[in-house]
Amino acid sequence: MATISNTASAxxxxxxTMVLNMGPQHPSTxxxxxxxxxxxxxxxxxxxxxxxxxxTGIEKTCEAKFYQQVVPMTDRIDYLCPMTNNLCYxxxxxxxxxxxxxxxxxxxxxxxxxxxxxxxHLVWLGTHALDMGAMSVFLYCFRERExxxxxxxxxxxxxxxxxxxxxxxxxxxxxxxxxxxxRKFAAIFPERIDEYxxxxxxxxxxxxxxxxxAKLTTEECISLGVTGPPLRASGVDWDLRRDMPYSxxxxxxxxxxxxxxxDVYARYMLRIAELRESIGMVKQxxxxxxxxxxxxEDAPKVVLPxxxxxxxxxxxxxxxxxxxxxxxxxxAGEVYQAVESPRGEMGYYVVSDGTAKPYRVHxxxxxxxxxxxxEKMCVGKLxxxxxxxxxxxxxxxxxxxx
Amino acid sequence: MSxxxxxxxxxxxxxxxxxxxALAKLLGxxxxxxxxxxxxxxxxxxxxxxxxxxxACNILKPEFNFMSDxxxxxxxxxxxxxxxxxxxxxxxLKERVRLRVMLAGDAPVIESIITIWPAxxxxxxxxxxxxxxxxIGHPNLSxxxxxxxxxxxxLRKDYPVEGxx
Numbered sequence: 001m002a003t004i005s006n007t008a009s010a011x012x013x014x015x016x017t018m019v020l021n022m023g024p025q026h027p028s029t030x031x032x033x034x035x036x037x038x039x040x041x042x043x044x045x046x047x048x049x050x051x052x053x054x055x056t057g058i059e060k061t062c063e064a065k066f067y068q069q070v071v072p073m074t075d076r077i078d079y080l081c082p083m084t085n086n087l088c089y090x091x092x093x094x095x096x097x098x099x100x101x102x103x104x105x106x107x108x109x110x111x112x113x114x115x116x117x118x119x120x121h122l123v124w125l126g127t128h129a130l131d132m133g134a135m136s137v138f139l140y141c142f143r144e145r146e147x148x149x150x151x152x153x154x155x156x157x158x159x160x161x162x163x164x165x166x167x168x169x170x171x172x173x174x175x176x177x178x179x180x181x182x183r184k185f186a187a188i189f190p191e192r193i194d195e196y197x198x199x200x201x202x203x204x205x206x207x208x209x210x211x212x213x214a215k216l217t218t219e220e221c222i223s224l225g226v227t228g229p230p231l232r233a234s235g236v237d238w239d240l241r242r243d244m245p246y247s248x249x250x251x252x253x254x255x256x257x258x259x260x261x262x263d264v265y266a267r268y269m270l271r272i273a274e275l276r277e278s279i280g281m282v283k284q285x286x287x288x289x290x291x292x293x294x295x296x297e298d299a300p301k302v303v304l305p306x307x308x309x310x311x312x313x314x315x316x317x318x319x320x321x322x323x324x325x326x327x328x329x330x331x332a333g334e335v336y337q338a339v340e341s342p343r344g345e346m347g348y349y350v351v352s353d354g355t356a357k358p359y360r361v362h363x364x365x366x367x368x369x370x371x372x373x374x375e376k377m378c379v380g381k382l383x384x385x386x387x388x389x390x391x392x393x394x395x396x397x398x399x400x401x402x
Numbered sequence: 403m404s405x406x407x408x409x410x411x412x413x414x415x416x417x418x419x420x421x422x423x424a425l426a427k428l429l430g431x432x433x434x435x436x437x438x439x440x441x442x443x444x445x446x447x448x449x450x451x452x453x454x455x456x457x458a459c460n461i462l463k464p465e466f467n468f469m470s471d472x473x474x475x476x477x478x479x480x481x482x483x484x485x486x487x488x489x490x491x492x493x494x495l496k497e498r499v500r501l502r503v504m505l506a507g508d509a510p511v512i513e514s515i516i517t518i519w520p521a522x523x524x525x526x527x528x529x530x531x532x533x534x535x536x537x538i539g540h541p542n543l544s545x546x547x548x549x550x551x552x553x554x555x556x557l558r559k560d561y562p563v564e565g566x567x
Contacts, residue, residue: 055547060556064563095443098409225469225521236493243496331409333442336489336500338470349487351475364471372524401547
C-alpha cells in the first residue's frame, strides 16, 4: 500500500501536472484497486497501482489448516472462477501424493472448469462493456451467467463458493439431472454468443473506444509476466491447457485463438473466441464422459469413504474418523502446479514437510502479474482509456491481494 | 495401503541430471554456482549460490524466457533460514525449472532480478513485505500488501496466525 503522502490533491505539481486518485471505491476498477494517476491535461504521465486493500492473509491461514481444509479457501481467492482455483490446488496436492484420478472425475473437472471460464468471461464482458457505456450487454451476459450458477448450485450446492473438487476426485457424483442441464445450456449458448457479438463486434462506438487502445507488444508481455488472453492477443501462441496439459486436457480438441494486434479490441475478440472453444469442450466432455468412480479408490487414507461403506465397514469408519480429525500426512517435497485460468497462469506452489498441514502454500495469481502491465498500457495515453485498459486485462482483486 | 508409498525417490545426483537443458546450461557456465540439484515428482529444482542468482537468471533467459513466479519459504528454526524460489518457464521447450537460493536468517539479502524481468517488481515487493527479505537493486522496495506503518512480516513462521503478538 502506498504512503499517505502519495494521496491526491487538487493542487498542481511543479511540473504543471495534477495527481488524481482513482479508487479504491470506483465502479470501473473491478474491486478495490486504487490508482494514483499523474495527469497532464487529459494525458496520463505516470501511474502507480496501489493494492492490498483486500489482503486477508490466505497464504498464512492455509499453513494452519489440514490439506483438505484449504480447498474452501481457494474459492475465495478468485470468486469469479472458483472451480479453477479448486482444481489447481487439488492437482498440486495430488502431485505431491502422486495420486491417479479416475477418468470420469477428470472429465467432470474439465467440464466444470470450462463452464467456469464461460461464467468468468461473461462477467468480464458485461462489466467491461458497462465501463465503456454499453449498458445492455451486461444484462444479456448475466442472464447466461445465472444459468451457469444454477448448474453449479445443482452440482455442488453452492452458486459461487463451490469447493466441489476434493483431493483424490470429486465430492459427490453429480445429480441425475445435472448432465441434462449442461446439455441444454450447451445447446443454446453458441447463439447467445452471436447475440453479444451483434451488440458489440461491429458497433462503431465500441470499435472506436477499443481499437488501437492500450497496446502491448509481445516483448512487453513476456518481460512483464503477462499471461492468458492479453498474452495471446499480443501474438504469443501459449495456452497451458494445450502446451502443458493437466487433468486430461490432452484428450480434448480445441483451438487456441491468437491475435497479433495486442489492443483492447483484440483481447475482446480473443475472449469471444475462447467462449466458443470452451462450450465446444463442454460438449466433448458430455459426449465422451466415461462411467466409473468419481474418486480414487486406492488411497483410503486420503479420500473420504462413501457413506454406505462407513455404515457397514469398520475400516472405512476408522479412516473417515482419522481423516476428519487428524488429516492425512503428505510426503515431504515441493511442487508447482499451474493451470490456465480465465485470466492466465494460475499457479499453486505447495511445500510439504511431511505433516498433515501444508508448510507453505503460495498462489501465483495471473491478475497480480498482469496488473504490472497496466502502467505500460496507459502512460502517454488518454485518461478515458485507463478504464478500457483495466477492463481489458480482467483483473480480480481477490486474487491480487489474497 | 495408501498409494502415497509409491512415490519414486527424488534424484539428487547432479551427474544423473546434467542432461536437463537448464542444468546443462548452468553447469556449462559455472559449476560453482550450482550447489545442489533435485528431480522430484517430475520437477527439477536447482539450488543456486546466493552470489550468482542474477547471473544464473541471465544465463537461463534465452531458453527459459518467462519468469512465472518468485516466492519464499521460511524454514525456522533451520539455518539457512529462508528459501527464495524462482519458477522459470520455457515457452519453446514447454518445461519449467525451479531455482532456489538459501539465505541466512539474521540479514536475508539477495540481488533483485528486476533488470532481467521487470515482472519481478511486484513479486519481490511482496516477499519483502510478507517475509522481510531485502532485494538489492529494487527501485521501490516498499510494502505492497500491508499498510506502510505495519510492524513485522506476517508470513514468517514466528509471526502468529491468530491473536495479538
